Structures are given as structure tokens and as C-alpha cells.
Amino acid sequence: MSTTVEQRPAHKGKEAKAPVSDRTRGERRLGWMLAGPAFVVMLLVTMYPIVQALWDSLYSYRLTAPDDRSFVFLQNYMTVLGDPVFLSALLVTLFITVVTVAVELVIGFALALVMNSVLKTFRGVVRTAILVPYGIITVVSAFAWFYAFDINTGYVNTWFEWLPIIGPDFNWFGQQWSALFVIMASEIWKTTPFISLLLLAGLAQVPGELNEAAKVDGAGWWQRMYKVTLPSMKAAIMVAVVFRALDAFRIFDNVFIMTNGQYGTETLSLLAYRTSITRLEIGLGSAVSVILFLCVLLIAFVAIKVFKVDLAGGKG
Amino acid sequence: MTAKPHRRALRSVAVAAIGAFVLAGCASDDGGPVELTWYINPDNGGQTALAEQCSDASNGAYNISTSLLPRDAASQREQLARRLAAGDKTMDIMSLDPPFVPELAEPGFLATPPADVIERTTKDTLEGPALAAQWEGEYVTVPFFANTQVLFYRKSVAEAAGLDMSQPVTWQQIMDAAETQDKYLGVHGIQGESMTVWVNGLIESAGGSIVQGDAASAEGIQLGLDSEAGDKAAAIIGNIGDKGLGGPGISSQDESAAGVQFRGDKGSFMVNWPFVYPAAVAAAEEGSIDQSVIDDIAWTTWPRVDADTETAPPVGGINLGVGSDSQHQEEAWDAIECIVSPENQSSYMVSDGNPASSSVAYDDPEVQEAFPMSETIRESLDIAVPRPQTPYYNEVSTGIQQTWTPIYDVNENTPKESAEFITSVLNGEAML
Amino acid sequence: MTTKQKLGWAIAIVIVMIWSLFPVFSILMNSFKSNADLQSGGFLPSAFTWANYEMIFTGSARDLFLPALRNSIGISVIATALAVVLATLCAYAIARLDFRGKRIILVTALAVSMFPVVSIVTPLFNVWRQIGLYDTWLGLILPYLSLTLPISIWTLAAFFQQIPWDLERAAQVDGATSFQAFRKVIVPLAAPGVFTTAIIAFFIAWNDFVFGIGLTSTDAARPVPAALAFFTGASMFEDPAGAISAAAIVVTIPVIILVLAFQRQIVAGLTQGAVKG
Incomplete structure (x- = not known):
């Protein structure tokens, strides 16, 4: 999970610009002394394991058969990439990513508009309400949605009996489309506040004069939205989309709780988890983990290079 | 929310609450034997x-x-x-x-x-x-408790269907009875261990075995799924799935869900572990079901696959x-x-x-x-047959769970497909 | 504002409230239902019962829930504190000092925040079991830092950018020692940012599930989200829906308290000063 970062730390204190070389060296040392621990910790708990995973993925290694460990080079990758289970997990993950991000963008934008223009009196109430899903534990959200739809404990079937298909006998978690529907609903509910806060930040950057000028020119609400607001928010929207897409691509908690990947709901993260942690196939599981990592890398790369999304913001 | 003192009060509550949590976290162990x-x-x-x-x-x-x-x-x-x-x-x-x-x-x-x-x-x-x-x-290991599945049935349903429960019954008989009486059959269709228990029980009852050969190595395992016994098992499970005899929630139904369904209005026959009986009695004492339901419940050994062959209940x-x-x-x-x-x-x-x-x-x-x-339990434990014993049980079991669910998709090809699938998983050629 | 507009706003606010709070309310209602009631298909309990809360605090689910609650609180608080301390030092350096590598640190933080957690849980498990960190508090605190540090660094760096550091020197000119200047002028200015960052970091640590199930196996370190997935009902095979709902509500309470008390700061922190005031 990350936050809005379009506002890169930019302007420095005047003194920091003093061109004294001794001072520069001293600052550099102090800078690294202060920033170093955080930097090292971040590297240690992410880079080291991913290198280890890369190494493990070249072996056939099962935790409960430690003596049969053998070097198989890229065999694990061939197995994974050629497997229908992997392909299906990849497609499901992409589907969830695209749908949730698209829906969240719409709802998130609406929420951001409400937060931005609601009367001061109600601002606190609205913010509080929106922050509840943001702060709530994903697993709790998963259970809330699961119990609402579950055939035994749910009330959704009772409420929406008048719809076709749905009735007291409809098992939401018995087939792919309906199970994915509930999984995505929970994911959307939980993470929309995040996207709407990013968009709120973007809204605040829309120059008010432009809007006023458009108003004077007789532009209606929709026209102003379309011609002024959205174009000036482009950067914020792109950042929000990329961050959420990367997050959605790693979806795990909701699927684990609701279906554990049954009936065509398995995602890449869950497949990686099940292979290495549940099946204890460290080698094969590491291969899936590495592939997942590469996918995320690819998305970030495409976003930055192709769509020119400035995630880090500003200059170097 | 806008009044400052109010917010400050809330803030101190939050801090106090977190502080209390932290203090509660500092428990320590003491020594002894x-x-x-x-x-x-x-x-x-x-x-x-x-x-x-x-x-x-x-x-x-x-x-x-x-x-x-x-x-x-x-x-x-x-x-x-x-x-x-x-x-x-x-x-x-x-x-x-x-x-x-x-x-x-x-x-x-x-x-x-x-x-x-x-x-x-x-x-x-x-x-x-x-x-x-x-x-x-x-x-x-040392055996502690054993468990076996028995066939629970509602006396009223068996009677209405004209089944003599003092004699061994077959799966076909209870399926027919549930169908004609418009009731649900208590089975476990969730993608879980209970699915393997069911498949294994059916195959063993039909005289087969899921795992044969050298069970100790991944390459040595021979699967007995694609066999006459496997076909019979697939026919029974597929039929129950096809006709919806397991009830609407079958795809996510585990042992306890089956137990709840059985004590409801649509209960008829159910294969299950004995614990569901005390659970039903407790539900009656709590008042959530009627005592007459308890009085209607009876049990016998697991159903047979072939009328003339002794059943092999799960253990x-x-x-x-x-x-x-x-x-x-x-x-x-x-x-x-x-x-x-x-x-x-x-x-x-x-x-x-x-x-x-x-x-x-x-x-x-x-x-x-x-x-x-x-x-009945002691009798059942006498004839019960365990699930396959192999270090690769998890692969075998998960493979069965994935290929035999949802049960309405089980057909005559299922045994062969599941055998091929599990074999390639064991050989490291496919993922679960 | 016209009546029509007022009505429109009222409706909008009500919709936002329902959308945001309904699932919480739904599981709250579940937590008050008896076992039979849970199967009834109704939304509201037919009779309110505290039985589920009794179960998790004094009953059969106690041994699963209470240690998990203790672990969750302890681990999240420590991980938050560590992240905030490390991130404060780091962000201070980034905001105030001019040194090469600044950009690398920020980009690394960004990259780490995009990291698929599942990819590192297996290798971590392997290393942890070899060095004895598996199923310990520290074994979770360290990976939690990879979740909390990046956002803390970015948020704090942005906060520190906005602090008028010149005031510090002004105070020194007025005769304060540099420590006094720091304590009297800078700390009060920086504290809200640090505090807000702490709340956001706490939410993230509190939310973790993957590390929680991947790197623990007993109540020695298993946090609440992981414990919820392993919950059992009153008896072995009984559906644990009631107990899970009650436990879910308990762990949501701190979130609600924090949100109620600090909504303005959290929003400001997450939008990083883009929304001023």
C-alpha cells in the first residue's frame, strides 16, 4: 500500500544550497547516517528475499523431502508458464485488476467530489465515514461481505429474491462469476477511499480561476468537469490508477477468506502462496513468486515508460 | 466532531486505549516442572x-x-x-x-x-x-481417538420411501428415496478434505483403492482412480450432483453445513461423523430445533455401493x-x-x-x-478402510478435490482425468 | 443555497454514509446473532445476544482470540514506532540535507511499496526458520517495516518540506540554544506530521494478513487477521460465523476510534498537504 507521492520533496532550505565542499561532504555523511537505517531495512526485507526466491526457483525442492533437493534450472518456470492453472490465475488476476480499478475510479471520483465541495459542517462526518473502509482490516471486510452473501448466513438472497437467478437457493460462492462479483465488491469497498483521497488531492490542484472563467463563458457543470477539471487532474488520476492497479494485482486476502481459490477464483498471489506455503513446494512456489514479481515490475515499467506516469514526481 | 474539546477527549481515549492494550501485551511466562x-x-x-x-x-x-x-x-x-x-x-x-x-x-x-x-x-x-x-x-504415532462416518437418516423419510433400514442400504436406494421424497441428501461437496473422504469411501466400498504400488515415492505411486470402482464412484457422485440431491449449497457444503441441513425440513439421509448428533441434541436443547427432529434421527453403517459387497466406511x-x-x-x-x-x-x-x-x-x-x-461406530470401525497412506497424500487429496468438484460436473471422464492430473502433479509437470 | 441543493447534498451524504458504513453494520449485526439466528437469512438479529463476545473473551474461542489480540497490538505498535523513528530520521535528511542518493532512497521506498508481499513470504519463512525468527514477534515486526516504512518516509518527507526551518535559526538568533530551538520551535511543528504518519503506519501493520499467516503458526505471534481465518465455533464443527463477527468488530474498534479522533489529520496525511487546512 502506498500513498500519493506526486508532491515530491522539492524546495530545500536555503542553507542546504551553500556550495561549500566540506559542508557538502559533511551533509552527505549525515544524510546517509540518518537515512541509512531505513534504507537498509527496506532493502534487507525485500531485496534479499526476492534474490533468495530467484535462487530457490531454480531447484526442485520440497520442504518435507529435504533430501531430494536438486538443481533443475528453468524447469519450474516451464512448468508454471505452461500450466492452465497459472494461466487461469493470471487471467482472473488481470480481470479483477481491470474491473476493480475502473469501478473504483468512478466511485472514488464521486466520493472525492463530495468531500471537496461538501459544506464545512459535514466535512468531518463525510471524511470519517470514508476513512472507515480505509482503516478497516481487509480480512474483516472479506468476512463482512462473505457472511452477507453466503447461502447459510447471508441475507442478500432474501433481499434480492425478486431478481432473476437470485433466490434462497443461490450459492454465490458456487461458481466463478458470482464468487468474483462478491470478491471484487469487497475489494472495491475497502480500497475506494484510497483512490478517492488521491483524487481529492488532484481536485485541490485544479486551478479555481479556470473553472470560474469557464463558468463565466457559460459552460455547464458537465462541460466544466470534462473540459477543465479532468484535464488538470490527469496526473493525479494516472498516479491513482497505477498505484491501485499494482495493489489490485496483488489481491490475496479477500480471495483467501471467501473461496480460497475454489471454482476458478484463484489469483496469482494465492497460487504462489498455496504452492510454496500450503504444498511446501519451495522451488515451484518460488518460481510463481518470481513471476508475480516480474508482472508487477512490468506494470510499473509500462506505466512509467509508456504512459509517462511520474510516480516519483518532479525531477531527480 | 468540530468542537475542539470534544476531539481532544476522544484523542485521549484513543491514546489511553492503546496504552492499555500495550500493557496487556506484557505478560510473562513462569517456570516450574x-x-x-x-x-x-x-x-x-x-x-x-x-x-x-x-x-x-x-x-x-x-x-x-x-x-x-x-x-x-x-x-x-x-x-x-x-x-x-x-x-x-x-x-x-x-x-x-x-x-x-x-x-x-x-x-x-x-x-x-x-x-x-x-x-x-x-x-x-x-x-x-x-x-x-x-x-x-x-x-x-500412538492412536488416540478414532472416527468413522455412519449413515444418519430420518425415520419418517425412510418409512415414507419404504426402505427397510435394518438391512444394509445402497447409495442408489438412498438417492432414489431422497429424490422421490423431494428431500436433500447429506453429502459434502465442498472442495476440501471431506471430498477425498467421500471419493475414497466409495472407491474402497466398490473394491478399489486410490493409491496402489510403492506409495513412498512420487514416481512409484500407481493410481487406482481410473478403474471400475472409480467409475462407480463417479456415477454416484455425478448423479447426486446432476439431480441437485445435495441441496443448493452443495458446492460449499462441509460436514457441519450438512449436519445443519439434515436437521432442517429437507433432511433425509446423511453420511457424516458422529459429532453431528450431539450438535443436533445441543441445538434442540437451545431451542433452535424441535425435539421431534431428534426423535426422528436414527443411524446405521455407511451405505454400500454394490448391494452384495460390504461397505468400507471412512475412518x-x-x-x-x-x-x-x-x-x-x-x-x-x-x-x-x-x-x-x-x-x-x-x-x-x-x-x-x-x-x-x-x-x-x-x-x-x-x-x-x-x-x-x-x-454402530464400533461395527463401522471394524470394517472401515483408511485413506491412502503416502507422503504425497496432500497432492493426491488436493488433486481429487479439484477434479471431483463441483459435483454436478462429475461424469464418466472424471476418474481418468483426475488420475492423469494427479500423476502429472506428482511428476512435477502440473500445478495444483 | 436553495432547498433543492440542500436536499441534493443531504441525499449525497446519506448515500456516502450507507456505502461506507453498511458492511460494518452488517457484521456488527451478525455478531449479535445466535447460531440459529445466523442461519435464518435475516439482516437484523431476532434477539440480541452477547454470546459471541462471551465466546471470544471468556469462552471457547478465548485461547485463540486473546493471544492473537495481544500479538496484533504488540507487533503493530512496535512496528509502527520503529517505522516512524526510522522514517523520521530518513525524511528529515531528505527534507533538510543536500546529499547524493536522496533520489535513490525515495525511489527505493516507492519500489518497496509496490512489492508483491506474497513473493517474499516464502524466502522469509526459509530464512526465519533457520535463524529462529519464525513464529516470533520480531519475525513479523521486520517484514511489517517493509510495509510501513515507504509510506512513512514519503508522508514525512512531504510534511517536513512544509516546515519553515528558518524559524529554528531565528530562535537561535534570539538566544536559544540549538537544542532549545529544536525542541521549542521544530518539534511542535513536526509532531502533527509524525503523529499522522504513525496512525497511517499503524493501519497498515494492523491490516496485514499475508505475513501473519505465512510467518506464524501458533499463538506465540499469530495476529488477529490470521487467527480469524482459523477460528472455530463453539464446538469442533460448528460454524464460527458468530465468533468471527464478534472478533472482527473488536479489532475494528481501534480503527473507528482513530478515524473519529483524527479524520482531518489522516486525510491531510494521505493527500500530503494538497488539502491545506
Whole structure:
């Protein structure tokens, strides 16, 4: 999970610009002394394991058969990439990513508009309400949605009996489309506040004069939205989309709780988890983990290079 | 929310609350006799009670504390296997589901039980549980409780369908009865261990076996799924799925959900572990179901596949094992000997509804009184056949679960497909 | 504002409230239902019962829930504190000092925040079991830092950018020692940012599930989200829906308290000063 970062730390204190070389060296040392621990910790708990995973993925290694460990080079990758289970997990993950991000963008934008223009009196109430899903534990959200739809404990079937298909006998978690529907609903509910806060930040950057000028020119609400607001928010929207897409691509908690990947709901993260942690196939599981990592890398790369999304913001 | 003092008050509440939480987090352990940890599967508290009882009886030699494992068998295995692989020194006593014993025994994760302990603890053990405690002909665990599925039925439904329940019934008969009476059949269609239990029971009842050949190596395993017995199993399961006899929630229905369905209006026949009966009685006492439902419930042994061949009911239960890295193995075996004594087995059966593995325990009048079906259980345990014993049980079982669900998609191709699938998984060519 | 507009706003606010709070309310209602009631298909309990809360605090689920609650609180608070301390030092350096590598640190933080957690849980498990960190508090605190540090660094760096550091020198000119200047002038200015960052970091640590199930196996370190997935009902095979709902509500209470008390700061922190005031 990350936050809005379009506002890169930019302007420095005047003194920091003093061109004294001794001072520069001293600052550099102090800078690294202060920033170093955080930097090292971040590297240690992410880079080291991913290198280890890369190494493990070249072996056939099962935790409960430690003596049969053998070097198989890229065999694990061939197995994974050629497997229908992997392909299906990849497609499901992409589907969830695209749908949730698209829906969240719409709802998130609406929420951001409400937060931005609601009367001061109600601002606190609205913010509080929106922050509840943001702060709530994903697993709790998963259970809330699961119990609402579950055939035994749910009330959704009772409420929406008048719809076709749905009735007291409809098992939401018995087939792919309906199970994915509930999984995505929970994911959307939980993470929309995040996207709407990013968009709120973007809204605040829309120059008010432009809007006023458009108003004077007789532009209606929709026209102003379309011609002024959205174009000036482009950067914020792109950042929000990329961050959420990367997050959605790693979806795990909701699927684990609701279906554990049954009936065509398995995602890449869950497949990686099940292979290495549940099946204890460290080698094969590491291969899936590495592939997942590469996918995320690819998305970030495409976003930055192709769509020119400035995630880090500003200059170097 | 805008008034400042109000917010400040809330803020201090938040800080105080967090502070209290942190303080509560600083509990410490104290010393004493040898501390044994017993990893238990969830029950009604019986194992915790036995832990206390045996600790007291040890005269300060050891003190057993229990640590609860997850609810389903697969997650229990996952936790235990990872701890054992992690070289955990606190794996003193473990409640193990029998199918996972070979996987833990093969790499030497389990300590070998002393011969005298085995001799004293297994002399009255029923045949099924005894087999399930061994790997390659040697005891690697001690049988604690055994479990088997019986056929529960509603007397009213059986009567209306004209079934004579004093005689062995077949799957076909109960399927027909449920269909004609417009009732649901209690089976377990969830993608879980219960699916393997069902498939294995059917195949064994039809005279087949899921795993044949050298079960110890991934390459040596021969699968008996694609066989006449496998076809019969697929026909029964597919039929129940096709006709919707399992009820609308079948795809996510596990043992307890089946138990709830059975005591509802649509209940007819159900294969299940005995615990559902005490659960139904408790529900009646609580008032959520009518006493007349309880009076309507009866039981017999598992249904047959062929009318003329004896059935092979599923067997389950819990064995007790000791981790090979445990620091207190001697005390652990002493404690196990205390835990599995026939008296404790019968009291545990009464308190928690899990049947004893010792035949002596069934002679206890208290068991016979509290467990009206104890005779059926003992009978069933006599003819029960365990699930495949192989270190690769998880692959075999998960493979079955994935290919035999949802049950309305099971057809005559399922046995062959599942055999091919599991084989390629075992050969490392496919993923689960 | 016209009546029509007022009505429109009222409706909008009500919709936002329902959308945001309904699932919480739904599981709250579940937590008050008896077992039979849970199967009834109704939304509201037919009779309110505290039985589920009794179960998790004094009953059969107690041994699963209370240790998990203790672990969750302890681990999340420590991980938050560590992250905030490390991130404060780091962000201070980034905001105030001019040194090469600044950009690398920020980009690394960004990259780490995009990291698929599942990819590192297996290797971590392998290393942890070899060095004895498996199923310990520290074994979770360290990976939690990879979740909390990046966002903390970015948020704090942005906060520190906005602090008028010149005031510090002004105070020194007025005769204060540099420590006094720091304590009297800078700390009060920086504290809200640090505090807000702490709340956001706490939410993230509190939310973790993957590390929680992947790197623990007993109540020695298992946090609440992981414990919820392993919950059992009153008896072995009973559906644990009631107990899970009650436990879910309990762990949501701190979130609600924090949100109620600090909504303005959290929003400001997450939008990083883009929304001023």
C-alpha cells in the first residue's frame, strides 16, 4: 500500500544550497547516517528475499523431502508458464485488476467530489465515514461481505429474491462469476477511499480561476468537469490508477477468506502462496513468486515508460 | 466532531486505549516442572481437560499446555509441517490427522515411539486406527481417538420411501428415496478434505483403492482412480450432483453445513461423523430445533455401493506424535500414555463426541448411555478402510478435490482425468 | 443555497454514509446473532445476544482470540514506532540535507511499496526458520517495516518540506540554544506530521494478513487477521460465523476510534498537504 507521492520533496532550505565542499561532504555523511537505517531495512526485507526466491526457483525442492533437493534450472518456470492453472490465475488476476480499478475510479471520483465541495459542517462526518473502509482490516471486510452473501448466513438472497437467478437457493460462492462479483465488491469497498483521497488531492490542484472563467463563458457543470477539471487532474488520476492497479494485482486476502481459490477464483498471489506455503513446494512456489514479481515490475515499467506516469514526481 | 474539546477527549481515549492494550501485551511466562506443548485440533475442550488431568497426575513431572491448531485438517498439516521443518523444539505432543502421518514420518520429523509405550498403548486398539498410526509397518504415532462416518437418516423419510433400514442400504436406494421424497441428501461437496473422504469411501466400498504400488515415492505411486470402482464412484457422485440431491449449497457444503441441513425440513439421509448428533441434541436443547427432529434421527453403517459387497466406511481420528526435535521426549511419551488410557478415551468420547480407538473404551456403560450409536461406530470401525497412506497424500487429496468438484460436473471422464492430473502433479509437470 | 441543493447534498451524504458504513453494520449485526439466528437469512438479529463476545473473551474461542489480540497490538505498535523513528530520521535528511542518493532512497521506498508481499513470504519463512525468527514477534515486526516504512518516509518527507526551518535559526538568533530551538520551535511543528504518519503506519501493520499467516503458526505471534481465518465455533464443527463477527468488530474498534479522533489529520496525511487546512 502506498500513498500519493506526486508532491515530491522539492524546495530545500536555503542553507542546504551553500556550495561549500566540506559542508557538502559533511551533509552527505549525515544524510546517509540518518537515512541509512531505513534504507537498509527496506532493502534487507525485500531485496534479499526476492534474490533468495530467484535462487530457490531454480531447484526442485520440497520442504518435507529435504533430501531430494536438486538443481533443475528453468524447469519450474516451464512448468508454471505452461500450466492452465497459472494461466487461469493470471487471467482472473488481470480481470479483477481491470474491473476493480475502473469501478473504483468512478466511485472514488464521486466520493472525492463530495468531500471537496461538501459544506464545512459535514466535512468531518463525510471524511470519517470514508476513512472507515480505509482503516478497516481487509480480512474483516472479506468476512463482512462473505457472511452477507453466503447461502447459510447471508441475507442478500432474501433481499434480492425478486431478481432473476437470485433466490434462497443461490450459492454465490458456487461458481466463478458470482464468487468474483462478491470478491471484487469487497475489494472495491475497502480500497475506494484510497483512490478517492488521491483524487481529492488532484481536485485541490485544479486551478479555481479556470473553472470560474469557464463558468463565466457559460459552460455547464458537465462541460466544466470534462473540459477543465479532468484535464488538470490527469496526473493525479494516472498516479491513482497505477498505484491501485499494482495493489489490485496483488489481491490475496479477500480471495483467501471467501473461496480460497475454489471454482476458478484463484489469483496469482494465492497460487504462489498455496504452492510454496500450503504444498511446501519451495522451488515451484518460488518460481510463481518470481513471476508475480516480474508482472508487477512490468506494470510499473509500462506505466512509467509508456504512459509517462511520474510516480516519483518532479525531477531527480 | 468540530468542537475542539470534544476531539481532544476522544484523542485521549484513543491514546489511553492503546496504552492499555500495550500493557496487556506484557505478560510473562513462569517456570516450574517440564513444560510440554500439545498441539491440539479444535474440539469441545476435551483435550485441554485431559492435558490438565494428566499434568496433575504426573506429580509435578510435567505440565502440559495446549496450543490450538486451525479448524480444517489441511491447515493443521500445513502448520505442523512448517513448524517441524523449522526445527521447532517445542513440538512435544501433536494431535495428527492420520492421512498426514506418512508425510511427516518419511523425512524423520517424528520421533520413534519407545517399544514399551507402543505395547502398553495399542494392545486394545481397533484394527483401523492401529493401521492408521503406522508407516511402512512401524508405529510412528500412538492412536488416540478414532472416527468413522455412519449413515444418519430420518425415520419418517425412510418409512415414507419404504426402505427397510435394518438391512444394509445402497447409495442408489438412498438417492432414489431422497429424490422421490423431494428431500436433500447429506453429502459434502465442498472442495476440501471431506471430498477425498467421500471419493475414497466409495472407491474402497466398490473394491478399489486410490493409491496402489510403492506409495513412498512420487514416481512409484500407481493410481487406482481410473478403474471400475472409480467409475462407480463417479456415477454416484455425478448423479447426486446432476439431480441437485445435495441441496443448493452443495458446492460449499462441509460436514457441519450438512449436519445443519439434515436437521432442517429437507433432511433425509446423511453420511457424516458422529459429532453431528450431539450438535443436533445441543441445538434442540437451545431451542433452535424441535425435539421431534431428534426423535426422528436414527443411524446405521455407511451405505454400500454394490448391494452384495460390504461397505468400507471412512475412518478418521487423531493420533498423537512427538516431534523429533522435542527437548522432552521422555516426558512427552509418558504424557501420551496417560492421555490415551482407555478411561480417558471413554470420558473424552462422552465429553467431545469423538469415538475411542480402544475397543475397551466402548464397554464403559457411560459411553453406551451417552452415545446411543456407539455399537454402530464400533461395527463401522471394524470394517472401515483408511485413506491412502503416502507422503504425497496432500497432492493426491488436493488433486481429487479439484477434479471431483463441483459435483454436478462429475461424469464418466472424471476418474481418468483426475488420475492423469494427479500423476502429472506428482511428476512435477502440473500445478495444483 | 436553495432547498433543492440542500436536499441534493443531504441525499449525497446519506448515500456516502450507507456505502461506507453498511458492511460494518452488517457484521456488527451478525455478531449479535445466535447460531440459529445466523442461519435464518435475516439482516437484523431476532434477539440480541452477547454470546459471541462471551465466546471470544471468556469462552471457547478465548485461547485463540486473546493471544492473537495481544500479538496484533504488540507487533503493530512496535512496528509502527520503529517505522516512524526510522522514517523520521530518513525524511528529515531528505527534507533538510543536500546529499547524493536522496533520489535513490525515495525511489527505493516507492519500489518497496509496490512489492508483491506474497513473493517474499516464502524466502522469509526459509530464512526465519533457520535463524529462529519464525513464529516470533520480531519475525513479523521486520517484514511489517517493509510495509510501513515507504509510506512513512514519503508522508514525512512531504510534511517536513512544509516546515519553515528558518524559524529554528531565528530562535537561535534570539538566544536559544540549538537544542532549545529544536525542541521549542521544530518539534511542535513536526509532531502533527509524525503523529499522522504513525496512525497511517499503524493501519497498515494492523491490516496485514499475508505475513501473519505465512510467518506464524501458533499463538506465540499469530495476529488477529490470521487467527480469524482459523477460528472455530463453539464446538469442533460448528460454524464460527458468530465468533468471527464478534472478533472482527473488536479489532475494528481501534480503527473507528482513530478515524473519529483524527479524520482531518489522516486525510491531510494521505493527500500530503494538497488539502491545506
